[in-house]
Amino acid sequence: MAYSKYTLLAAAIAAAASSAFAAAPDTDRHQPQVDKIVGEISAQRIESNIRKLVSFKTRHTMSETESDTVGIGAARRWIKSEMERCGAGRLQVAFDSHIAPVSARISRPTEVVNVVATLPGAQAESKDRVYVVSGHYDSRNSDIMDAKNDAPGANDDASGTAAVMEMACVMAKYKFDATLVFMAVAGEEQGLLGARHYAEQAKAKGVNIAGMFTNDIIGSSHDEHGNSNGKSVRLFAEGLPVEKETSETTRMLVSTGGENDSLSRQLARHVKEQGERYVPGFKVNVIQRRDRYLRGGDHMPFLEKGYAALRFTEPAEDFSHQHQNLRTENGKVYGDLPEFDDFNYIAQVARVNAAALATLANAPAAPAKVQVRTKELENDTAFVWQANKEPDIAGYRIVWRESGAADWQASLFVGNVTDAKISLSKDNFFFGIQAIDKDGNASPASYPTPLR
Template identity: 50%
Template structure:
């Protein structure tokens, strides 16, 4: 809360024409955050490990081992959450046949993502937020479908966190749709995410944000000797691959390469996550992913959706993609005893707080513009309210051009703002806010006359 208090002090002392932005925790969201259970997360991870392997090419007929047993169990758990939610959560398989690729899929294979769809209650709000982990696993040989491949941290941790979000959040109502996904075939080539991103594109879903939680349970870096259970990384791309030449020209002229939708989404998780989760420092990493690695957000980014990756601060590569063994006194392999479940709980709570705040918020303001019709050392912003909606007001945010996060925030009830700061020296944005303080994503202004 120190950041928010500092912001309030700045605005109460500098701005005489705007109301201070009083940002508080919503007690319903706080209740949801508190319901996220470390015990449940650990139980889910250990259950997933009990299937011996979740390699996407493994057995689909056994009731106790292999990818088939794992996906059926996840689907049954989603069904249980559905019952507990009064039927609001819709549990289903997203089924597809993955063609042979000559590399990691030797023959055409039927694969299944597991979805828990929580429909929104506002018929005008078509936003869709997707949160995922991948439930498949691997050992050193990615094409060995029989060897023990526990995949406790990579990525039973992320899958378990998403399942716990579905359990908690399905008991509540939100304006827009949230989809909780256990992805398949991440290790074979992101194929589950490729299929779901294509489905979203073909079905014209308005995917306002996609989060993949991948490797979110380790706090100890073997090479560095660092232990950090307070920090988590969010990777986000700067420039969308579907950017048009006209959009590229605007970006170049305004220097807004750090203000794409994915970056705004990542900033939102940092602000709101730290608002609700104690002892959490969200690190914004300005690249799509780590070197030599990829995640299930990538196909969504490539489809033009804002996709981000949440992952632990310190990775232990002796326990990723490794056959379980002991060599020279070193334990290799991704076993459940190496997962820090309290840390995974923190990460899950960050996800929940951000998604709940977004899904309860009004839709974003429309046609946000910064007036550039004359030379001036001030800034005039104007926008329109979301169609069919009347937010309680709007937050205008600003930051130094060199800052990764929004530094100042204040509240207005009109659809214009006249700022005593130069548009040449700062970045600005606008977000809708309701009477309870739930903020939409930030929209950055376009130049208007």
């Protein structure tokens, strides 16, 4: 595990303690399968899929469903057929449908249909652990209720949908321990309808969604002033959840200062580390908010159900090419057209997604029931956790950072054990426990709760 910095104390502790534990698997080396996946992501195919989605004129949730060339019905049937074609039987592709009732943004009962492509996990102990990645294929223009006029939605969100389709087609050729779900959702513009239905059903069925990404507005590397930033993406990650009544989990995070160690923040650390490792020169900027200021996306229904969920979005949105009727005013073109997309940039964001998903799906689950022993007053920190069930576990490592740091700064592999002690104070550092397999795949960290 590579770190940008170390404190002198943490480095000294790790060096002194390392001789007491078994040799750690090499977690810094590139996994060949991940390198292949990242290398196969194609900007040209992404562009082709975006242009095809735009060709349906409008993909408004209440638009035409019978035509084969216009409207959201044609779009979802095409997405499904493409996933089936490129999945070649390895992807299980299906429609996930429900009827949305009349509401503020739905004028009549409307069928909302997600396209869901599932790549089942290959390891018996991990296949029930699921990672979901989505983009929304519906579109809109200035009037949220206008289901007739053109709404090309090249960036919002054909960009995210095309990225998810490309990931599905590339990754379907490989095997992973855990299950991957590639999803094109509908109804986002009308109130996150498709994502909310899927998240509610998953929660009701007890589906173990260990992480969810949504890719929404990842199409442009240019802002409204013409400035270009093609080397970074924003990753929005919630800290404390928004709750009507504070849960025991949230109270524990607050009482121990763990506001920056929620499930989503731990997931974001993994995405940043692996994305930047496998896509060199590209930065994942973790934004410590659930979404843009007072705005939302399809990850939010998953957050509301207690799942770890993140949002990818371009560095700076150009609002003249988002939620706008097609027009030209004073020589300026408005509207969400393909010519304002940067297809190479979208491919880079897709590569970060794919690297994160592949490393998550081949890594062990994050350790369960991680606790810090607090019965004794001492300056050392003693941990205990539950053993993972995967057969290829090599062991566990403690990771830590100073209280003001966002990312892990140091680590110590402690072997295939279920308890360990380190000569650092729980009062001064934040800790996590990661599971490591024999190939060097590391899980996201689990935050320790107090054991009295």
